[in-house]
Amino acid sequence: MDAVLDLAGLDALIRALVTSGRTVIGPVLRDDAITLAELGSAADLPAGWGVETGPGQYRVHRRADDAVFGHSAGPQSWKRFLHPPRRTLLTSGPAGFQPVREDRVEYAFFGVRPCDLSAIGKLRQIVGGPMPFVVAAQCTEPGGVCFCASMGCGPSAGGGYDLALTERIDGEGHRFLAVAGTAAGAEVLDRLPGRPAHERDVALAEEDVAAAARRMGRAMPGTDLRDLLAANREHPRWEDVAGRCLTCGNCTMVCPTCFCVSTEDTTELDGGAARSQRWASCFEIDFSQLHGGAVRTSGAARYRQWMSHKLGTWHDQFGTSGCVGCGRCIAWCPAGIDITEEAAALAEGAPG
Numbered sequence: 001m002d003a004v005l006d007l008a009g010l011d012a013l014i015r016a017l018v019t020s021g022r023t024v025i026g027p028v029l030r031d032d033a034i035t036l037a038e039l040g041s042a043a044d045l046p047a048g049w050g051v052e053t054g055p056g057q058y059r060v061h062r063r064a065d066d067a068v069f070g071h072s073a074g075p076q077s078w079k080r081f082l083h084p085p086r087r088t089l090l091t092s093g094p095a096g097f098q099p100v101r102e103d104r105v106e107y108a109f110f111g112v113r114p115c116d117l118s119a120i121g122k123l124r125q126i127v128g129g130p131m132p133f134v135v136a137a138q139c140t141e142p143g144g145v146c147f148c149a150s151m152g153c154g155p156s157a158g159g160g161y162d163l164a165l166t167e168r169i170d171g172e173g174h175r176f177l178a179v180a181g182t183a184a185g186a187e188v189l190d191r192l193p194g195r196p197a198h199e200r201d202v203a204l205a206e207e208d209v210a211a212a213a214r215r216m217g218r219a220m221p222g223t224d225l226r227d228l229l230a231a232n233r234e235h236p237r238w239e240d241v242a243g244r245c246l247t248c249g250n251c252t253m254v255c256p257t258c259f260c261v262s263t264e265d266t267t268e269l270d271g272g273a274a275r276s277q278r279w280a281s282c283f284e285i286d287f288s289q290l291h292g293g294a295v296r297t298s299g300a301a302r303y304r305q306w307m308s309h310k311l312g313t314w315h316d317q318f319g320t321s322g323c324v325g326c327g328r329c330i331a332w333c334p335a336g337i338d339i340t341e342e343a344a345a346l347a348e349g350a351p352g
C-alpha cells in the first residue's frame, strides 16, 4: 500500500536497504556539487542544497528549505556504477593471462530521477548486468537545462523502480509519498514507520510533478528527430557548431547513456601486463581510426556523429532515443553548447 514517510521514515528506508546487505548509493554534497556516493543514513543526503544550471554553468546554493531532493542532475550519473569508467579485464605474469574476477556488488540506487531511471533502462539494454534495487525520486525541481518532458522521460517516473518517492514540504511538514513499483519494494515499504497515503497525498504529488513539467527549462523541437538528423547530414550548422566545440568529449563523459569504450594493453618493467577497458568518446580523434587514418578528422564530423547517433540512429540500433533530456551535456559543456538549440537550428525551416 502507498505510504507517507517523514524524515525518520526516510532514514529507516536507507538503513533497511543497508541492513539487507546492499551498497546504497545516493546524492551527497561533495566538491561543490551534488555527486553520487555511498549512503549510511538520511543524514548523508544533501538536505537544503539546490543547484542552478545553464549552458556551461553549474552552481550549488543553499535553499530556503531542507529538501533532500531539491536539486537536478549533477555531473555524475548512475552509469559509473553499471558501466565503470575503467576496468581491468586481464592481467598477465609468469603464469600467463588471467581474467580479472570482479566482486559482484548488490546495489540500491537511492533518489534516482525519472530521466536517469530511463537512462538506466537504455544503458542496461547495452551493458546488461543485474538490476539494482531502485528508489526513484519523482522530479519536482527541474533545472534550467532540463528537457526530459519533451523526451518523454520525466518528470514523473514511468516505471522500472522498486519504490518511488515524491517529496513535499508545506505547512503540514516535510514528507515523502512512497509508492511501491514491485513486490520487493512493497515488502520494504511495509516494514517502514509511516502512515497510509490518502487520496489528497497522491493528488498533491501529481500536481507537484505536473508543475515541474510546466517549469522545465528547455524543450526539444517537436519534430521527428530521427528523420531530422537523417535529412540534414550536410546542413551548414555542423560547421557553425564546430567553430564553438572544443571536441573535449565532456558531453559524452557526463551523458548517462553514452557507452563507448576503448581497450588498452599496458606492460610493466617487471614483465607484468594488463588489458583494461576505459570509457571512450566519439570526440577523440582516434575513435574513428580505420586502416590509413581517422575517418572523422573535423570537429564538424565528430559533433554530427555524436548528435546523429544520440537522437537519430540510436532508434535504428536500440528502438529508442539515446537522449533522456537530463541536460548534463549542456551544463558541463565548457563552450555552453546546447543540444536543444542545435536541434532547433536544424529544425528551422524543416517540415514539423
Ligand code: SF4
Binding pocket: 251, 254, 255, 256, 257, 310, 322, 323, 324, 325, 326, 327, 328, 329, 330, 339
Ligand atoms: S545527450 Fe545530453 S541531455 Fe541527452 S541524455 Fe545525454 S547528457 Fe542528457
Ligand code: SF4
Binding pocket: 244, 245, 246, 247, 248, 249, 250, 251, 252, 283, 329, 332, 333, 334, 335, 336, 337
Ligand atoms: S559539445 Fe561541448 S562538451 Fe561536447 S565535445 Fe564539444 S565542447 Fe566538449
